[in-house]
Amino acid sequence: MSELPLGALPATVPEPGLPARVTIYEVGPRDGLQNEKGVVDTAVKAEFVTRLLAAGLPIVEATSFVHPRWVPQLADAADLMTLLGEAGKGLPVLVPNERGLDRALELGMRHVAIFGSATETFASKNLNRTLDEQFAMFEPVVQRARDAGLDVRAYVSMCFGDPWEGQVPIEQVVGVGRRLLDLGASQLSLGDTIGVGTAGHVTALVDAFVAAGVGTDRLALHFHDTYGQALANTYAGLRAGVTTYDASAGGLGGCPYAKSATGNLATEDLLWFLTGLGIEHGVDLGQVVDASVWMAGQLGRPSPSAVVRALAGA
Structure with missing residues (x-):
């Protein structure tokens, strides 16, 4: 499949x-596999990461150093990063608090991410903090x-809607995002965690x-479908000028708390x-499809991605 069949790419316009x-x-x-009901073998995760890197994806977030009680699917984070070796040290990992950061530092990681909330209820459910208290937790991290010379990315969840609170005021999201950037994050990923956003x-x-x-060069967008x-x-x-987009191979993922x-x-x-719009991305579509089809086989179910389904059956 790495060699796409003739006609298996859109016209570039x-x-x-x-x-x-x-x-x-x-x-x-990370975000894809954390929501799996079963635990994926560490060697399978390492192979998945390696395949995605080989496809030309410039950034692959590998795992999260969260307490195993909260996300047992990622309890093998340290083992995974050790298995990935030197290449793994350049991959971003999620660190929920200082204990998570300690583990990342011990392994020589160079990129970490924190995960904040735009709403009071989700901060309580996901972080066990109030909306304001989350910043005190993140500041030392x-x-x-x-x-230590690490790059820090900040996620903000529930930017477009919250299942407990409903619509989230735009000014509230901006306020949370600005505070995370002011702490020292280099990039802010705005998450449509439950997929209710519209254009x-x-x-x-x-x-x-x-x-x-806040310039668009410091923003990323994270959409659920x-x-x-x-x-x-x-x-x-794209029309607003944002040039970084989070995505999950095969459409894997969700949120264990929503x-x-x-x-x-x-x-x-x-x-x-992006290919149809003539926008450069540097990624081999066929290799990503291969990786997703392979992972779907490991998980025992087909990929939800429309493009994977179309090309895998081509």
């Missing part, structure tokens, strides 16, 4: 005003990581960040979309 190049931030091995909402949120002094809006929302993001959060935007669907 560039559209004026869109970015020339996009960075895909692959989250499948970011400071220590930066002092106009994306435009309004990005515009609000720009109006608050719960209501089939992920690519439409990506298009809105039952209405279904799969992430599939990396293959995003690649097809």
Whole structure:
């Protein structure tokens, strides 16, 4: 499959005003696998990461150093990073607190991410903190990581809607995001955790960040396809000038703390979309499809990605 069959790529028709190049931030091995009911073998995870890197994905988030009680699917984080060896040290990992950072530092990791909430309820359920208390938890993590020379990314969940609180005010999301950037994060990933966002909402949120002094070069967008809006929302993001998009190979993933959060935007669907627009991404679609088909076999079910289904059957 690495060699795509004739006609298995869209016609390239560039559209004026869109970015020339996009960075895909692959989250499948972490965000994708953390929601699995069963535990995936460490060697399988390592093979998945290796295949995705070989496909040309520039960033592959490998795992999370979260307490095994909360996410048992990622309890093997240290073993996985050890198995990946030197190559693994350049991959980002999620660290929920200082204990997680300690483990990342011990293993020589160079990129970490923190995971904040735009809403009070999700902060309580996911972090066991209030909306304001989360910043006190993150501050020493970011400071220590930066002092050690690590790059820090910040995620904000529930940016477009919350299953307990409903619509989330744009100014509230901007306020949380600004505070995380002020702590020292280099990039802010805005998450549509339950997939309720629409294109106009994306435009309004990005515009609000720009109006608050946050350039689009510091923003990333993280869409879930719960209501089939992920690519439409990506298009809105591109028109607003955002050039980093989170995606998960095969459309794996969700959120273990939000039952209405279904799969992430599939990396293959995003690649097809960008290729059709003539936007450079540097990733081999066929190899990513191969990796997703292989992982689907390991998980015992077909990939939810439309592009994987189409090309795997081509």
